[in-house]
Amino acid sequence: MNDTKDLEETLIAEIEMNTAACVLAKFSGLVRESGSEDEKLASLYLESFLKKWEVPYKVHEPKLYLSVPRSASIVMHEPEMKQFKAKSPSASYSTGETSRKGELVYLQSDVNLNDKYDPMAKHDLGHIKGKIVLMDGYPVSGKVKEFGDAGAVGAVFISPGEYIHEGTCSAIWGSPDLDSIDEEPQIPVLAISYTDGEYFKELTCNKKVVLEIQTELDKGWFTCPLLDIFIEGSEEPDKYLLLHGHLDSWHVGIGDNATGAAALMEMTRLFYKNRNMMKRSIRIAIWPGHSTGRYAGSTWFADEFGLDLDENCFAQVNCDSPGCRWATSYESMNWMSEVDEFCVSAIRDAVDLPAKGSRPHRAGDYSFNNIGITSFFMLSSTMPDELVKEKGYYPVGGCGGNIQWHSEEDELVIADYKILRNDIKVYITSIIRAVNSTVYPFNYVKTLDEILGTLEAYQAASKGHISLYKEIHEAEHLRSALLDLYQDIEVLKDQTIRSEKVQIANSKLLQLSRQLIKINYSRQGEFRHDPALDIPPIPDLSAALELKELDQNSHRYNVTLTHLKRGSNRVLWTLRNARKLLSN
Secondary structure: OOHHHHHHHHHHHOOOOHHHHHHHHHHOOOOOOOOOHHHHHHHHHHHHHHHHHOOOEEEEOOEEEEEEEEEEEEEEEEOOOEEEOOEOOEOOOOOOOOOEEEEEEEOOOOOOOOOOOOOOOOOOHHHHOOOEEEEEOOOOHHHHHHHHHOOOOEEEEEOOOOOOOOOEOOOOOOOOOOOOOOOOOOOOEEEEOHHHHHHHHHHHHHOOOEEEEEEEEEEEEEEOOEEEEEEOOOOEEEEEEEEEEEOOOOOOOHHHHHHHHHHHHHHHHHHHHOHHHOOEEEEEEEEOOOOOOOOHHHHHHHHHOHHHHHHHEEEEEEOEOOOEOOOOEEEEEEEOHHHHHHHHHHHHHHHOOOEEEEOOOOOOOOOOOOOOOOEEOOEOOEOOHHHHHHHOOOOOOOHHHOOOOOOOOOOHHHEOHHHHHHHHHHHHHHHHHHHHOOOOOOOHHHHHHHHHHHHHHHHHHOOOOOOOHHHHHHHHHHHHHHHHHHHHHHHHOOOOOOOHHHHHHHHHHHHHHHHHHHHHHOOOOOOOOOOOOOOOOOHHHHHHHOHHHOOOOOHHHHHHHHHHHHHHHHHHHHHHHHHHHHHO
């Protein structure tokens, strides 16, 4: 039995639920809103365990730009006077003591609960100027921007159920910089229940509906605690895996994300206790600003330690919403292509269950794509599809699929200690295998397969308007060179991490990730953050999907061709540099 297998078994056998139970009990009485006293108390409570275990750690105090909802109201003036319950998402425009009034207009669409924004929206939005828009779904940032640009005076979103879920409607990822300072929503945004939404929809069919809306939010720069724990490995301590989750919550937020904080503390205890058996290091970060800052804590960390992350972080793993009731499935996970086989194997070995992962959304504190860090897991286990259907639930963004997500009802009843233990097993197994593998256990051939599939799909969709032959040809050559590298790597697995050949191989794999992930997941340059809008694969070339719909004599068509030429240069340059890297 090898050392890694021994360590996995040791760690799993030593899992206890005592620390987790204490954390959940404490957090069930704390509304951990970022910048609040309760968030500080929560951080201090976690620190008390680190002190008791004598784990070295730091507490950073970043100043983060936050938007914290305080109140929201909707009053109907026509066809009768009536008041409705509403919530305002973070980053909504704050009307303060004033209000806005306008006729309500329902904008019908296919309900899409994901945060996606179509810049070529097919709606004719001319009729919403001066109106308040009513729309199904969560208050998503792309649509809010679209409505504001079209002159709407406000927007009301209809929840898919009776819970009015908290959230955010900002397209700014983290705290703003000079590129995004003017991108905050400029209209008040509110969310209402499904029942009230259906009432409004029916009313607008036959009558003029006039609403008065008001929102109040605290916006500004808040000092928040950020826990940073570094557990040194014994052979290559400079290289580390970043494991992280968020401390802040909406309300007491047991399933999102008190269970995550509890899991991170138990893993900290176990990893530190057995640190002499770990070859590389594990860095554990617990973020503020996840909710009301749109991942402001992890973004600050990516900014503050960007160069170190670029040089030394070989993978990042998010821990959000583990251990929630009924969440027994691992078939709705998120991870990058290169870790697909790795994650499926780790989950099977840890809990003897099948697993399936899909491309990570632009969410979940994945604030490191512009550095190019291989990433796996975002949310943890979730409810099986058949159970979701049986209960009549709709998709939510955490809590293991429980619809109490981002509501006042996300309380202790959501946690399940048996499931939390299983989720911790999954994290431990995958993390230890990554940390102790002689050569990084990630298969970038799979990344090239995804890139090739994307290029071929864009080529087919463009209907002959452009040619991506050069990009496809270059990606095929890179894939072939990568296969040769992996063949050479096979003979290195019995060597030590410090051997020269292993160091060279790992350096190449690390640099390869930096290059391929950037072109597959980002539009912005290094150390800049793309907006909080869903990003398609190879975004520099995704506009190829639009060409067949455009008039070839139009301004838009020629602008799109120019955009694609610039994107082509970036993609080709990256693929060629990656091939040069492997040839050295």
